[in-house]
Amino acid sequence: MPNRMVKGWRTVIPTALLGCLWMAGLIGALTWLDLRDGACLLLPPFAATLTILVYLPDTPVARPVAVVCGSVFGAATGTVFSLVLGPGAGVAMLAALAAMITLPLLRVFHPPGTALAMCPALLHLGPWFALEVVLPFTLVAVISWAVISRLLRGLPRYPITPSIGTG
Numbered sequence: 001m002p003n004r005m006v007k008g009w010r011t012v013i014p015t016a017l018l019g020c021l022w023m024a025g026l027i028g029a030l031t032w033l034d035l036r037d038g039a040c041l042l043l044p045p046f047a048a049t050l051t052i053l054v055y056l057p058d059t060p061v062a063r064p065v066a067v068v069c070g071s072v073f074g075a076a077t078g079t080v081f082s083l084v085l086g087p088g089a090g091v092a093m094l095a096a097l098a099a100m101i102t103l104p105l106l107r108v109f110h111p112p113g114t115a116l117a118m119c120p121a122l123l124h125l126g127p128w129f130a131l132e133v134v135l136p137f138t139l140v141a142v143i144s145w146a147v148i149s150r151l152l153r154g155l156p157r158y159p160i161t162p163s164i165g166t167g
Helices: 001-031 039-055 064-085 089-105 112-125 129-151
Strands: none
Touching: 001 039, 001 129, 039 064, 039 112, 039 129, 064 089, 064 112, 064 129, 089 112, 112 129
8 A cells, every 4th residue: 555655656746846847937937928017917827727737637628729729718708808898807707607608618618718718807908818928828838738748758648639439
């Protein structure tokens, strides 16, 4: 029993440490590149996305299309709501509810996408937020984690590709 526990720790700890370093690098770069006031509040949904990629690479919410499209569509939903209805907490709530309904229907559900839907109404991020900030960040996150998971032995491979004939 102790041998299995130690063996399990040997696989979890390197993944966690590498994931934390990778997350610190990406979030640090985003913070350094960001010149907008108040945009540091974007860090929680992005940190949640990175955590999902590290710890849940085999789940539907971690699929590359779900991460990228779910995040972008969520942010775009919030942008449309805030442009049409104006800023505010009520608009942010409506945008989040709309994202919670539409993202699963589009088969791109990614929980941080719902959080990103709230950001435009709360932070006044402008009409191009989804394309200028969310799209590049999620593409870099998905591509970099896929490369890292292939280069370093012992990490779960991302994205998980199912075997032919399995379902």
